[in-house]
Amino acid sequence: MLTLYMAPGSSSMAVHIALHEVGQPFELKRMSFNKKDMKSPEYLALNPEGAVPLMLIDGRPLSQVAACLFYLAKKYPEAKLLPANDPETEARAISWMSFIASGIHPVARLGGEYVRNAWTIAERKFGDGDWALGQYSIADIHLFRLYWRMVNRPNPATGFPRMDGLLERMMARSAVKKTLEAEAALGYELPA
Numbered sequence: 001m002l003t004l005y006m007a008p009g010s011s012s013m014a015v016h017i018a019l020h021e022v023g024q025p026f027e028l029k030r031m032s033f034n035k036k037d038m039k040s041p042e043y044l045a046l047n048p049e050g051a052v053p054l055m056l057i058d059g060r061p062l063s064q065v066a067a068c069l070f071y072l073a074k075k076y077p078e079a080k081l082l083p084a085n086d087p088e089t090e091a092r093a094i095s096w097m098s099f100i101a102s103g104i105h106p107v108a109r110l111g112g113e114y115v116r117n118a119w120t121i122a123e124r125k126f127g128d129g130d131w132a133l134g135q136y137s138i139a140d141i142h143l144f145r146l147y148w149r150m151v152n153r154p155n156p157a158t159g160f161p162r163m164d165g166l167l168e169r170m171m172a173r174s175a176v177k178k179t180l181e182a183e184a185a186l187g188y189e190l191p192a
């Protein structure tokens, strides 16, 4: 059984999308920033990082967006979230997800030039294709979540046509629609 500890609109949204993509049954545990759920002793015992996402795989905790996405893509190859048996493409997925986690996510709240620089790098790295790795993958899911969040903040940075194209292609996917509907119904409670 798969269980996702999540807060609507936050980093956990990427894992929520991937869970819909793989089509496996899962349950959600809704966490609240306002109630400081991620810092409760019970949760810290499960995830000492004090953050979402956390996925339980038959009760065993797995943290970090990149790790959860990688697990789902490898465990359920029929969902085609990573090309099978291709070490170079897998490495490119890790390159993207490492950059997203270390180069885009940490600057998201700083705004201004920090955000603009991060998305300028992403725009260049993305190239002219439809998807980060040439075909749809977990890298697109991870990238989409951050870009979706950025464009939904007040005064978003603009001028990233490749990221706008990715946003549009992602919003057309049924897994993304289901995730956005479910998370909106739970209610957003995001930090500034």
Ligand SMILES: N[C@@H](CCC(=O)N[C@@H](CS)C(=O)NCC(=O)O)C(=O)O
Residues within 6 Å of the ligand: 010, 011, 012, 033, 038, 039, 050, 051, 052, 053, 063, 064, 065, 066, 101, 105
């Ligand atoms: N590098 C982590 C980042 C996770 C993270 O920062 N999660 C935020 C939500 S976007 C969180 O849960 N913060 C806890 C808090 O603010 O109390 C990942 O990729 O999973």
